[in-house]
Amino acid sequence: MQFKKIAVLMVFITFLYNCDSPNPEKTKPQIIPMPAQMESTKGEFVLDQSVGMSFDSNLKVSATFLKEFIEKGSAIQLRQNNKISFIQDDTISNDEGYQLTITPKQIEIRAKTDQGAFYAVQSLRQLLPVDLENGTFYMENITIPCVTITDSPQFKHRGMHLDVGRHFFSVDFIKKYIDALAMLKMNTFHWHLTEDQGWRIEIKKYPKLQEVAAFREQTLIGSYNADPQQFDGKRYGGFYTQEEIKDVVAYAQNRHVTIIPEIEMPGHAQAAISAYPELGCTGEQIKVAETWGVFDHIFCSKDETFEFLENVLDEVLELFPSKYIHIGGDEAPKTHWENCPNCQQRIKEEGLKDEHELQNYFITRIEKYLNGKGRQIIGWDEILEGGLAPNATVMSWRGTQGAIEAAKQHHNVIMTPTSHCYFDYKQSDNEDEPLANSGGFLPLEKVYSFNPIPEELTEEESQYVLGAQGNVWTEYVPNEKQVEYMVFPRILAMSEVLWTPTNNKNYADFIARVEHFHQRLDALEINYANHLYEVEGEVTSTGYKLTSIIENKTIRYTTDGTEPSLTSEIYSGAIPINTDLVIKAAIFNSDKKLGATFTQPINYHKALGKKININVQPSKTYAGSGADGLINGITGSDTRINDKEWLGFDGEDLEITIDLGEEMEINSIETRFYEAPWMWIYAPKVIEFGIDQHGINSKAEIPESTGTHTVVKIKLNETTRYIHLRIPNFGLIPEGKPGAGHQPWTFIDEIIVN
Ligand code: ACM
Ligand code: ZN
Secondary structure (H helix, E strand, C coil), rough: CCHHHHHHHHHHHHHHHHHHHHHHHHHCCCCCCCCEEEEEEEEEEEHHHHHHHEECCHHHHHCCCCCHHHHHCCCCCCCCEEEEEEEEECCCCCCCCCEEEECCCCCEEECCHHHHHHHHHHHCCCCCCCHEEEEEEECCCEEEEEEEEEEECCEEEEEEECCCCCCCCCCCHHHHHHHHHHHCCCCEEEEEEEEEEEECCCCCCCCHHHHHCCEEEECCCCCCCCCCCCCCCCCCCCCCCHHHHHHHHHHHHHCEEEEEEEEECCCCCCCHHHHHHEEEECCCCCCCCCCCCCHHHHHHHHHHHHHHHHHHHHHHHHHHHCCEEEEEECCCCHHHHHHHHHHHHHHHHHCCHHHHHHHHHHHHHHHHHHHHHCCCCCCHHHHHHCCCCCCCCEECCCCHHHHHHHCCCCCCEECCCCHHHHCCCCCCCCCCCCCCCCCCCCCHHHHHHCCCCCCCHHHHHCEEEEEEEEEEECCCCCCHHHHHHHCCCHHHHHHHHHCCHHHCCHHHHHHHHHHHHHHHHHHCCCCCCCCCCEEEEEECHHHHHHHCCCCCCEEEEEEEEECCCCCECCCCCCCCCHHHEEEEEEEEEEEEEECCEEEEEEEECCCCEEEEEEECCCCHHCCCCCCHHHHCCCCCCCCCCCCCEEEECCCCCCCEEEEEEEEEEEEEEEEEEEHHHCEEEEEHHHHHHHHHHCCEEEEEEEECCCEEEEEEEEEEEEEEEEEEECCCCCCCCCCCCCCCCCCCCCEEEEEEEC
């Protein structure tokens, strides 16, 4: 009862406040990530030539940042007075927390540390006109609405990763990337510096890393799965000199961003081995990789390799003051170790069980070396295989299982599951979306919904979750504009996942702030993806329903395949489906179309919207829109299995019954299976079928596929209410194919009954 009284009181206070302020919505600050507590107050602060700044000496970095931001961005020069004051306040409990109070008389920033004050400055920055971002603010003063913000982050590790191995990006761009992290209160940049396709950090002791390992002769173009693969024939590469790295590290320090360098071992080492073949098991001269994937040439476990790696790390430690050094550990095939006399001898001498324990030996030996120099290691979740190095932090990427295991063993973890954190995946279904890593799909809303704490962990265990980060692998990201496209706006969602208390998160409100933030990104010349003005659709029991991500916008549509325009019908409720349709829709304001056209052909057929039952559930990851999606008139994507249409079954035999509701004459049943042997996906060899009470009594053989889909059409001439299908799994994957000897997946979509 006590609680209820408080709730009533709060509503009353809010009401009073709303009466006071003529238009609180208009002045509501639009900050990303949303602060923990924020209250708009009466009045405005005017920033003009009379304003000065003072700061406690240990808040200098943040004070300097604000001074430069204002003075470079506008004609205003700050004096020395207390109108803007930075006060060190030890009563603020979180090192990264701050209090920002803007009243008509002054702006006060309180923080325990310079980092906390820096985040106050980033909030204040978002209350200032975007023209300050690029120095085009020409007015004499800036009016800032009054507000009180009390803020601190939810997670300690708030990061972004960037792979500069597959593609290489300039120092200027790396600084721009760090600027973006800092603006969003992210504190860690994970710089993935070595790869099969290129070694990107100057190591003075090993000049061939620069001369050989930093360049490849050519690069795969287009999809990895193309047959045959295409190459551009152009030499490609580059590396960062140690001077450049020192400059970047200092730049990041001035923005409270820690750089964690990653030196991959024992896998993803083909470039290094191409420069120094003796570091591999075979000693063979190989090339820097020109295509993507996982390669068998990994570092050998002989002493000479450790000597090389320790020498490399010595130079790395000189450049990077971070507590953590990332040593990779992922995707290291053991084929060469299995056949290498040196590695086999190591296994024997150390009393190891197998090559997985050898991987543990490898990582633990490097950990010991780095611990001896006062540093800690981070590794991808494969470092759990064969036992975890004693002090390692695990970066969980293949789902959350690695994180769960590590946290239960009381190891720190950083969350980067592909499901929510892989920014190299496509973010929209739109056909003009650029080529991206195959199969993955990560729209903005999914990033926003991420909870870094796996639900399997107890409260005590969840203390080991340091935070999360977005990963940007660059196989399909050839230039800097494309990096920005993949990163923005998903980084905005990730920043809020990591900073904002869950009860302050609201997707609709976030989306409105993202739309507002576009202006700032424009001013910063950041090439963000804009999918806010896209329309989405789904078949419902009442017809075809259209929605948009952003609320309060007009959707106009056509059903005859013509482009929607300002005179097209305004969408106001589900569109009835009683014939074949091509729905085209887009968002409009009063004078123009805002986003891309959404197109959805609907194939009207006799089973559409009827009852369907399947004997087993599809896999959780590939559940499409459930069994109903098989008879919704919409065909699954040609290129992507995790859309709303395809259903994926992990090895099961399927029995499907469709109830048409009444007897009907049917002439054909048609369906489609996905084929992707490299992902263990096979069409069945046969479909068995039958009608009404007769049960299953016929069979259609399916010819062996050669493409990416198999379409099966069964001709009939029957009157029936029920259709039964039995679809046995393909059976064990044949020798010589990926996953040989395992049961493959079956992917099915749309059962078309005519
Ligand atoms: C990874 O994506 N191989 C860590
Ligand atoms: Zn070896």
